[in-house]
Amino acid sequence: MANYNRRDFAKLVVLGGIGYTIFSCADDAKKNTSTGTKTETEKKVAPKMPELLAENIKLYQKADAEYQELAIRFNKRFQQSPTYIAQCFTTQGVADAVQFANYKDLKVVVKSGGHSFEGFSSTNDGLVVDVSAMKSxxxxxxxxxxxxxxxxxxxxxxxxxxxxxxxxxxxxxxxxxxxxxxxxxxxxxxxxxxxxxxxxxxxxxxxxxxxxxxxxxxxxxxxxxxxxxxxxxxxxxxxxxxxxxxPSFFQAYRCKAYKLDTKRAKKLLETWFRYTKNLPNTAFAAFVLNGKTLTILITNYSNDNKGVMDMYNALKEISDKATIGSKRPLPKALKTFYGVQNPIYFKNACAGLYKDFSEIEGCIDDVISKVISSRGLIYQINTLGGNINSAASEKRSVYPHRSYPYLSELQSYWDKPSQEASRLAAFKEVQDRFYNHGIRAHYRNYPDINFKDFETAYYGKYLPELKAIKKQLDPDNRIQHPQSISV
Ligand SMILES: Cc1cc2nc3c(=O)[nH]c(=O)nc-3n(C[C@H](O)[C@H](O)[C@H](O)COP(=O)(O)OP(=O)(O)OC[C@H]3O[C@@H](n4cnc5c(N)ncnc54)[C@H](O)[C@@H]3O)c2cc1C
Missing domain, CATH: 3.30.465.10 (Uridine Diphospho-n-acetylenolpyruvylglucosamine Reductase; domain 3)
Structure with a gap:
C-alpha cells in the first residue's frame, strides 16, 4: 500500500521534494536586458561533440547509480529508460546537452518537476535533459x-x-x-x-x-x-x-455528502454551478465526486465574503456535513494542500473545459452514474474565470481557453499494477461520454495520450503560431514527446 490515504487523495485532488537547497547558478541570466529576442548563437552549426564540463552538465547512462534516481517520475505508470540522462546545472549545460543530442542524433525530452500525467518528461530511446537541479x-x-x-x-x-x-x-x-x-x-x-x-x-x-x-x-x-x-x-x-x-489569511469551507445516487449528486452539482457565478475573484471552488462521496471545497482570502456565504449556505442545506475553517495564516493554510509527494500509480486527464452547466447537462447523468458505480474514479470541476479571462493576457499568451470558467478532470489512483487495466477501462468509458457529447476543449497540463485531435484541443486558434515557432526554433524536431507540436 502506498503511503497515502483517502484524505491524501482529497488533498491531491483538490488542486493539484527535493531538499530545500538554493544553488547560486554561475549562469548567464543577466545578459537579458532588452525587450524581444537576444540570441547568443544565431546561425546553425554542423553538429559537433561539445565539451561537457562537470560544472555545467553530468551525463548518465543505465549503469550509473545516479541514473536510477533521476529516471523516477511522479506517475509510477511511467518508469522509462532513456539512453542518456543529462543532469544540467547551468543554461550552458542545457545547450551542451542539446548539442550532444544533435551530435548523436538523439531525440531530446525535457524534465523539470517530473509530474507529467502521461510521462512526457521521459523516454525509452533518447536523451532526457533534466533541469531539476537548477534552483537559483x-x-x-x-x-x-x-x-x-x-x-x-x-x-x-x-x-x-x-x-x-x-x-x-x-x-x-x-x-x-x-x-x-x-x-x-x-x-x-x-x-x-x-x-x-x-x-x-x-x-x-x-x-x-x-x-x-x-x-x-x-x-x-x-x-x-x-x-x-x-x-x-x-x-x-x-x-x-x-x-x-x-493576503494576510486564507479560509476554507467544506461541504460533504455521502452515499450519493445520481439524482442527488446532480442536484448538488447544479447548485454548485449556480452559486460559483457570484463568487468574488478571491474565491476558488472545487466539486470533487469520489465514488459516492462528494467533497465541495470553497476557499477565500478576502473579507468580501457574501458570494462565498451564499454558496456555502445553499450547499449546506442539501449536504450531510458542512464546516467553516478558521482564518489561517497563508503559509500554514497552503501546506494543508501540499498533497502526496512520493510517486504513485495514477491516471489523470482533463475532462473538458466548460462555459456553463448547460454544456454537460445532456451527459452528466451518465457520467455521474458511472463514477458512483466504479471503483476509484474521481470527477472534479474547478473554477477558473475571473481575471483569467483578460483581454490583455489573451494578447500576450497562447492559452486559448480564457472564456471557459470551469475546468474539469478525471482521476484514478491505485496501489498495484494489476489494478491498472480495470481502472483505465472505467476511465475511458467516462471520457467517451464527454467526447460523444461534444466536449473538445482540454487543458494542456492535464493531457491524455488518447485525446483525438489533441493539438486543437490544447491550443485552439494558436496552433498555427505555435507551429511557426516550432519551425523557427526546432526545425529538425529534436525536442519532442508523444504529443509535442509537429513541424
Ligand atoms: C499532483 C499534481 C497536482 C497538480 N496540480 C496542478 C494545479 O494545481 N494547477 C495546475 O495548473 N496544474 C496542476 N498539475 C498539472 C501540472 O501543471 C503538470 O503536470 C505540469 O506539466 C507538471 O510540470 P513538471 O515540471 O512537474 O513536470 P514534467 O513532467 O517535468 O514536465 C511536464 C511537461 O513540461 C515539459 N517541460 C518541463 N520542463 C520544461 C522546461 N524547462 N522547458 C520546456 N519544457 C519543459 C516536459 O517536457 C513535459 O512535456 C498537477 C499535476 C499533478 C501530478
Missing amino acids: MEWTPDHSLTVGTGCVLKELYNEMLPKQRILPSGSCATVGIAGLTLGGGYGFFSRKYGLTCDSLQAITIVDGQGNIRHESGNSAILKACKGGGNGNFGIVTKMKFRTYQA
Whole structure:
C-alpha cells in the first residue's frame, strides 16, 4: 500500500521534494536586458561533440547509480529508460546537452518537476535533459523573482511567503514551476491574478539547435511559452515572474455528502454551478465526486465574503456535513494542500473545459452514474474565470481557453499494477461520454495520450503560431514527446 490515504487523495485532488537547497547558478541570466529576442548563437552549426564540463552538465547512462534516481517520475505508470540522462546545472549545460543530442542524433525530452500525467518528461530511446537541479532564485527591487526551472512549488512558496509575496500557481508541493507555467498554470489565486503564465515576464530558453535565447517584452517566443511551451520547441532554464502582495489569511469551507445516487449528486452539482457565478475573484471552488462521496471545497482570502456565504449556505442545506475553517495564516493554510509527494500509480486527464452547466447537462447523468458505480474514479470541476479571462493576457499568451470558467478532470489512483487495466477501462468509458457529447476543449497540463485531435484541443486558434515557432526554433524536431507540436 502506498503511503497515502483517502484524505491524501482529497488533498491531491483538490488542486493539484527535493531538499530545500538554493544553488547560486554561475549562469548567464543577466545578459537579458532588452525587450524581444537576444540570441547568443544565431546561425546553425554542423553538429559537433561539445565539451561537457562537470560544472555545467553530468551525463548518465543505465549503469550509473545516479541514473536510477533521476529516471523516477511522479506517475509510477511511467518508469522509462532513456539512453542518456543529462543532469544540467547551468543554461550552458542545457545547450551542451542539446548539442550532444544533435551530435548523436538523439531525440531530446525535457524534465523539470517530473509530474507529467502521461510521462512526457521521459523516454525509452533518447536523451532526457533534466533541469531539476537548477534552483537559483533572484529577487529584483520591484519584487520580481527569477527562478531556475528546477524549482518546485513548495520551494517557491518557502521563498516567497516569508517575504509576504505570492505567485498565482498550483498547490501541490512537488509540481515543477516550469511544466506548470509553460502549459498555463492555475490555482487558488488565479481568479484574481490570472494564470501563472500571465505573470511570466522573461525567460531564458535553449532551442533545438543548442542556441541560448533571452526572451522578454513582446517576444513571440515568450508568448508561445505562455500556454504552449511544454517540451515543444525549447528548454526553458530561467523564468522571471511578477509577484503580488500575499493576503494576510486564507479560509476554507467544506461541504460533504455521502452515499450519493445520481439524482442527488446532480442536484448538488447544479447548485454548485449556480452559486460559483457570484463568487468574488478571491474565491476558488472545487466539486470533487469520489465514488459516492462528494467533497465541495470553497476557499477565500478576502473579507468580501457574501458570494462565498451564499454558496456555502445553499450547499449546506442539501449536504450531510458542512464546516467553516478558521482564518489561517497563508503559509500554514497552503501546506494543508501540499498533497502526496512520493510517486504513485495514477491516471489523470482533463475532462473538458466548460462555459456553463448547460454544456454537460445532456451527459452528466451518465457520467455521474458511472463514477458512483466504479471503483476509484474521481470527477472534479474547478473554477477558473475571473481575471483569467483578460483581454490583455489573451494578447500576450497562447492559452486559448480564457472564456471557459470551469475546468474539469478525471482521476484514478491505485496501489498495484494489476489494478491498472480495470481502472483505465472505467476511465475511458467516462471520457467517451464527454467526447460523444461534444466536449473538445482540454487543458494542456492535464493531457491524455488518447485525446483525438489533441493539438486543437490544447491550443485552439494558436496552433498555427505555435507551429511557426516550432519551425523557427526546432526545425529538425529534436525536442519532442508523444504529443509535442509537429513541424
Ligand atoms: C499532483 C499534481 C497536482 C497538480 N496540480 C496542478 C494545479 O494545481 N494547477 C495546475 O495548473 N496544474 C496542476 N498539475 C498539472 C501540472 O501543471 C503538470 O503536470 C505540469 O506539466 C507538471 O510540470 P513538471 O515540471 O512537474 O513536470 P514534467 O513532467 O517535468 O514536465 C511536464 C511537461 O513540461 C515539459 N517541460 C518541463 N520542463 C520544461 C522546461 N524547462 N522547458 C520546456 N519544457 C519543459 C516536459 O517536457 C513535459 O512535456 C498537477 C499535476 C499533478 C501530478
